[in-house]
Amino acid sequence: MRMPEPDAKTIARRARIARDLRRIVPGDGVIVDEDGLRAYECDGLSAYRQPPLIVALPSTTEQVSRVLRYCHENAVKIVPRGAGTSLSGGALPLADAVTLGLGKFNRILDIDLANRCVVAQPGVTNLAITQAVQAEGFYYAPDPSSQIACSIGGNVAENAGGVHCLKYGLTTNNLLGLEMVLMTGEVLRLGGKHLDAGDYDLMGVITGSEGLLGVITEVTVRILRAPETARVVLMGFPDNESAAATVAAIIAAGIIPAGLEMMDRPAIHAAEDFVHADYPLDVEALLICELDGPEAEVTHRIEQVESLARHHGVKTLRVSASDAERALFWAGRKAAFPAVGRISPDYYCMDGTIPRHALPTVLSRMAAMASHYGLRVANVFHAGDGNLHPLILFDANTPGELERAEQFGADILKLCVEVGGVLTGEHGVGVEKRDLMGEMFSEIDLMQQQRLKCAFDPGQLLNPGKVFPTLHRCAELGQMRMSGGSMPFPEIPRF
């Protein structure tokens, strides 16, 4: 597919901005040719594609600062991009915006074992941080399935999770410090190697802000000592309800597994066909429960988990006897997405979070929806923290199926909100769930979010069109005008 020809005005604007940016980012760091731009036309949500106006690839904080300041002064929109693995379209380009790629920020700057942290540039991959410290017996805990490719800066922007986040927290719980550049070009340093600082938690706001507040140029993360022992209990159940009840019982018993994942029948079969992880095929639901810690604790916890599972009618139960077997049990789970890709021409990966007790309800209502829409769904999820990843199977070449899949997905997310959960667990809102934000947040909630956005980017040049269903002009949010101490705030609901 060829790109549509840009109009004369766009061509002239592109040439002018590229010329200016080349004065800031030298060498081959500014891309304007069609093939070069096409490489950046989508991220992990590849149903949406749009080549950017220009791609800029700075390699220093100074360059990022000068690019942002230039764009700020000339009202040029900017879309920051890490490794481009976002599943919600967070790095989707705009036809009239510069995509700012952080790929050249690929160095680890400091390994500080005494303070148990690593300082890295944002383009370093998640896995590379663990690899840099594993010989010393340490690791970085959050482990998204894309960890071989996704960048730590993108992890911060999306507040990425992973199978080990139940016990060790999401990115936000493992982040100690940031350097970031504001849209004005100002450089902020937040946090450091110490714990909580005595100011507003800007670092918390930046984490998960999806590139709308600033561009991250350095990340300091906490690393953990690798546990003495880690073993996996693989449990097959005759139905989803008994698996869900076992999850609840494990958590209620005060056990926090290092990972507690659930797969339903379609996901089990797809994964087993693909990686031969030795999963039982005569069950409806599979739990993968990893316990880690001192040997004595792990042995004790495994006995408790076994006993709880038997109480809830487990059909097959196996404990990994070696690290190789543990890796095999995980391999099926970690390959579940591509495995499902083998059994369906297309699939759509959802990401919602629900309170744990609602698991059985949500699973049975999703099954009813699947039959309503005439589409199959495979479920793979972080059961321990209630984070669902339903995979809706469809064929984009069958007219109407994509639309039905999208409608089905929206219904699932609305259901998550209805039972007291949220629209997203770890994939972000991006463009994918933007129009569903109103299902979860009131007009007041969204306006306060946007007032905060205005405090960082009043010109609304950073990653526009993401997250918020409609973005008010900052002036409309009442921050701009003051008269006699009273502010023209929007109408407040009266009791």
Place this chain on the structure above:
Amino acid sequence: MRMPEPDAKTIARRARIARDLRRIVPGDGVIVDEDGLRAYECDGLSAYRQPPLIVALPSTTEQVSRVLRYCHENAVKIVPRGAGTSLSGGALPLADAVTLGLGKFNRILDIDLANRCVVAQPGVTNLAITQAVQAEGFYYAPDPSSQIACSIGGNVAENAGGVHCLKYGLTTNNLLGLEMVLMTGEVLRLGGKHLDAGDYDLMGVITGSEGLLGVITEVTVRILRAPETARVVLMGFPDNESAAATVAAIIAAGIIPAGLEMMDRPAIHAAEDFVHADYPLDVEALLICELDGPEAEVTHRIEQVESLARHHGVKTLRVSASDAERALFWAGRKAAFPAVGRISPDYYCMDGTIPRHALPTVLSRMAAMASHYGLRVANVFHAGDGNLHPLILFDANTPGELERAEQFGADILKLCVEVGGVLTGEHGVGVEKRDLMGEMFSEIDLMQQQRLKCAFDPGQLLNPGKVFPTLHRCAELGQMRMSGGSMPFPEIPRF
């Protein structure tokens, strides 16, 4: 001491505002008489005293909303107040502001064991949350020393810590949801019973914002299952360095104790004289290390801790043999502040945080400072997370001693920043450390913090005079004017 007589203008303003507030808060909820106001003239930082203009004690969210909206529309300043236990003057009144007391918000609204959380009004005490669930085997982890009195709403405003925060996190790590009222009267709901939500982390920003962004009217916190076993190892060392090295070794070994506290010689003696906790008196430094979890793990961990302590020259080591003995070992630590109060006419409690590896340096430099200022210092601190609480002993009746103590305290906090730490660990900035913020944060850092403040409270009516050394008018921060897409931001440092 009598209050100075207010002038006629203040009397008229007080009468007018009190009349208006009584239409919103009925009954005895609006206080204007001298004795009534005096009860609110200070918080835990009692060196600063100022009776408020008026005290309002609303009892519903609707009343809070209407009071704030009224103050917003009439440019009346507001100082929110929980239990008034702040050690940094966070709830210090202003002569021209309404103190908004949340004491009537004292009900627990929901105990939800299936989702392991409690929903409480902000005036409920920290300890009352644990008491409400302990019969079922649960507890709320963050435990400030003031937990019998301090309120959960104040804990959120100050991001309170406690001896168990090394393992279980500060307030921010145990908070799931909030209801809060903005200065405009708008009511926001943030988070809920689920995990991380798909929007900017406003809840993180609110936590630790010291009452400058809004008034909290409901809190949802995570509760934890009480551990099967908890035992304390009490270790006496011949010098501070070997105790500090043992702390580092415990953490480096991958052990995260439930609490890891250190006391120096003056603190040990003061505590022992006061509560007879059976502490060794022939040592220079004491470590109190609590291990919790399954019996098997605790036994194993205690062996490891013992071995590390012996390697670093521990002089005496005892393990609690019963829950009664464990409570006794803690009693000395928990009573350390009042114990020091018995050996000195006055003391000044500092609160700084440093990277753990800097402990020995900071302790020896503090000793040098003590001799420079001719004042004694006793040290009690959360060693595991590097949070120091030096207690500077002085006599306010000796001319010049208060000033010397304050100067000494400022030097300690500057030292914390110098070694890579922060001005405050858990007590907040308030008025106490306001003028030291510039030691830690650059002008750019502080301006971005203030832009965020403006997004919540553009009239700067909420708790003014706290946290920021000088507060810019929101208009000066460049958020107010836009011309041709370019913003009059302050000068940006050029590279």
